[in-house]
Amino acid sequence: MKLTLIFPIKNQAxxxxxNLHEQxxxxxxxxxLTYDIIIxxxxxxxxxxxxxxxxxxxxxxxxxxxxxxxxxxxxxxxxKGIETADSDYxxxxxxxxxxxxxxxxxxxxxxxxYDAFFASRDLKESVVNPKQTFMRxxxxxxxxxxxxxxxxxxxxxxxxxxxxxxxxxxxxxMVKRQIISGFAFDVEYCYFLQxxxxxxxxxxxxxxxDPDSSVKVVKNSMKFMKDLRLxxxxxxxxxxxxxxxxxxx
Numbered sequence: 007m008k009l010t011l012i013f014p015i016k017n018q019a020x021x022x023x024x025n026l027h028e029q030x031x032x033x034x035x036x037x038x039l040t041y042d043i044i045i046x047x048x049x050x051x052x053x054x055x056x057x058x059x060x061x062x063x064x065x066x067x068x069x070x071x072x073x074x075x076x077x078x079x080x081x082x083x084x085x086k087g088i089e090t091a092d093s094d095y096x097x098x099x100x101x102x103x104x105x106x107x108x109x110x111x112x113x114x115x116x117x118x119x120y121d122a123f124f125a126s127r128d129l130k131e132s133v134v135n136p137k138q139t140f141m142r143x144x145x146x147x148x149x150x151x152x153x154x155x156x157x158x159x160x161x162x163x164x165x166x167x168x169x170x171x172x173x174x175x176x177x178x179x180m181v182k183r184q185i186i187s188g189f190a191f192d193v194e195y196c197y198f199l200q201x202x203x204x205x206x207x208x209x210x211x212x213x214x215x216d217p218d219s220s221v222k223v224v225k226n227s228m229k230f231m232k233d234l235r236l237x238x239x240x241x242x243x244x245x246x247x248x249x250x251x252x253x254x255x
Contacts, residue, residue: 007117009041010091010174012098014074014083016048019057022101026065033107039114042068044090048083049074080168081191085181088174097123097171105169106212113171113209121204123171124196126164131210142215145227153193156234159200163208165192175254176204183244189226190233197237198244202251 011034015022022045034041047055062071072090074083084098095117099105105125113123127134128150137143146166153165170192172180176199186194199206246254 007040007095008093009039009171010087010093010096011041011043012084012087012091012096013043013045013101014048014080014087014098015045015050015058015101016078016080016083017050017054018101019050019054019061023057023061025101025103026069029103029107031066031069033110037110037114042093043070044087045069045071046083046087047071047073048080049078077187079187079191080189081184081194082187084191085184085187088172088177088181091174091177093174095171096174096177098168100168104214105167106214109169109209109211112207116207119205120207121173121176122195122199122206123209124162124164124206125167125169125211125213126162126208127167127211127213128163129208129210133212134215135212136215139215149227149230152231152234156238157193157197157200159196161208162196162200162206165196167211167213168192169211170195173254179246179250179254183240185240186233186237188229188233190230190237193234194237194244197241201241201244202246 011030013022045058047058050058058071062069072086074086076082076086087098088096097113109125126132149166150164153159159165180195180198183198184191184194196206
């Protein structure tokens, strides 16, 4: 059983390099999992790209750096990583490690029993510390309400936590149909999975708000809502044929 870790990154080279050396590599080396890492450079600046390239010399051979040469955005970078992966499962996370790596333990226990795992900040077992800013909490609640009303997802409490794993064969079919490169791509993935009857497990996590986050909350929220409408309109294109579904069983 092999796991590919995907890190989409734009201009956070120092943070990712530090986290790889201090947390990611030590944790997964002790996990008992066979794994590799794909770092996807999502249109970073020349300076930041050079930092990533230079850092590869001090990283083990199972860490790979590739470029997202498609549409810019976290969704586009994750898509590129999934297309490149050669493993049984893929797991993407943010390079600031906002979701604690311990969420991996819940995935390990149920590998082969589910097609996807979604970390959730909204489960009672989850811990969010420190709490998000008031504006981010409001946006989170409004987005969650909008998604529930529009898509009626079952068993998924938090589509936007940036820590998700997928059976790779399913994920590759999923990204073939992906049209969203921005933050709503998580919703698109969930929609594809539920329309086709794939099994998703909601898992608790420890989540830490990153005070250095550069996400423009209001601007991205407006784009997010627009993309939700595009996903809904694209419904028929997410549904696999019986033949396509059978190949994945």
